[in-house]
Amino acid sequence: MSQDKTILVVGTYDTKDDELNYMSNCIRGQGGQVLSMDVSVLGDPTAPTDYSKHVVAEEGGSSIEAAIDSGDENTAMQIMAHGASMLALRLYREGKIDGVVVLGGTMGTDLALDVCQALPLGVPKYVVSTVSFSQLLPPERLAADIQMILWAGGLYGLNSVCKSSLSQAAGAVLGAARAVEKPKGDRPLIGMTSFGKTILRYMITLKPALEERGFEVAVFHATGMGGRAFESLAAEGSFACAMDFATQEVGNHIFGGLSAGADRLTNAGATATPQIVAPACYDLVDLVGWKPVPEQMGDKPAHDHNRLLKAVVLSASERRDVALAHAEKLSGAKGPTTFIMPKGGCNEWDRPGADLHDAAGLAAFVSAIEDAMPDNVDYVPLDCHINDAQFCETVLSIFDGWLENGVVKA
Structure with missing residues (x-):
């Protein structure tokens, strides 16, 4: 050889x-x-x-x-x-x-x-x-x-x-x-965060729609290491646009869950990358499923996703802390930043009637986000769930506007 x-x-x-x-x-x-x-x-x-x-x-x-x-x-x-x-x-x-x-x-x-x-x-x-x-x-x-x-x-x-x-x-x-087939860079890259289709579905609609517009789309599983990979590429300025829709790792870092690092939700902003942000699964903290739940979280509602992963539901006061962390991190963004707030819920388990639904907790997060969102961020509230068609339609409308005026480079 x-x-x-x-x-x-x-x-x-x-x-x-x-x-x-x-x-x-x-x-x-x-x-x-x-x-x-x-x-x-x-x-x-x-x-x-x-x-x-x-x-x-x-x-x-x-x-x-x-x-x-x-x-x-x-x-x-x-x-x-x-x-x-x-x-x-x-x-x-x-x-x-x-x-x-x-x-x-x-x-x-x-x-x-x-x-x-x-x-x-x-x-x-x-x-x-x-x-x-x-x-x-x-x-x-x-x-x-x-x-x-x-x-x-x-x-x-x-x-x-x-x-x-x-x-x-x-x-x-x-x-x-x-x-190795190294990244070709022949199409501008969009970085998107999400979880599996059982809890979040927007990538099913958005990925082909963005590909039709001439972009490559990489979807990162935001369970600690996926968010770390997303942030490392964002720090290199690799994304034409960041679609950071699953920001659960922000709360994970605060409350001892599967952290992606203290710089989660900051690197796209630091490199002036245009970014659209939404708080999917903000209400959950992911823990190692095979370890005992920490004492301070033992009485909270929880979902055993599998033997590796357990999701614990945050209280209203804890959700306010997560909202403030989102606002603080986005306040340093140097590029165009839009925050979409689906007021009907941010994961499939928190719909009305679902096991982890908490209307008061959701209202507390929305209120805190609206009070704390910095002036450099465009705030877009929606009267829908994050898995509803309106969310994807809104994302594409914002993106197409940026594409038309040159904020996102084709």
Whole structure:
């Protein structure tokens, strides 16, 4: 097989030389090429790497001496993480690498998350870590398309157990680099947030209607990581228009649910991306279904969606807090922003007669939203449910107006 793709292999070569070289040999054995990057601080590899620790530190505007003199391992590793991220991005932009794999324990994983976040969506990025999938990893640190595998049994030295993980990662990153179909960018992209069709249905109407207008539509499942992916792309200015209709993660973050990070509902505004916002499922907090419900939420109405996910209903006062958070986040928007408020309800479970309906709670949210909505946001109240046709008709009317006057670029 021809040597068609080059993978950047990153790690602390002073302590994990054998493991990193094993992965590199696996990649070469499958016909790929390797560039090695050493992010050690104190020690040295057994043989020179393509990018030494000195080069890495200097790429970030610092030095190994500064890292050592800091006398603090956390500070030192952050110096290396900054340099490694900048160097990896430069190598990608120069066409020298097609993917990256990073190996580490907690220190190396901390660095790996920065490196992966620095690379654009579509660049294969793999992390082999002793803490893969751990709750140590906050959603806001994870790149939208990061891949992880547990470095099982590999804390110290090679063995048949850890070779299984290392060889899989080597094959996976090379295979991904060969197979990946990166975003083409041949049509302007609309980012939309939602949940499944049992609770929200607007994407069924809006996606084909927007595609007919010449746009590509990506719908993000707003259960923590989906919102994180949406926000990371919004921060890059990837969307021609953001249709952020499922903002439940704002309340999740406030009340300890499945958070997408503190910056949820801010990045489209920060990049002046035109955005239409609606508060689908604002009244619910999603919790891990297999964990006990926190004591402070134990007496609330709840819906067991499945064994993974449980939704708890917020009180009227809590909904007012969520409304204020929406208004505060949107107040910083630099671009055109419209907030649509369906006064008939914002998810299928809160219709009159449904299990989670709370008319007083809905009224409290609407009142708080109307009082707090900042002047930079156009407020559009609707006497309908978010799943009614009027909601989609309103969205398309606003969008078509923006398209006609050039706010949204075709």
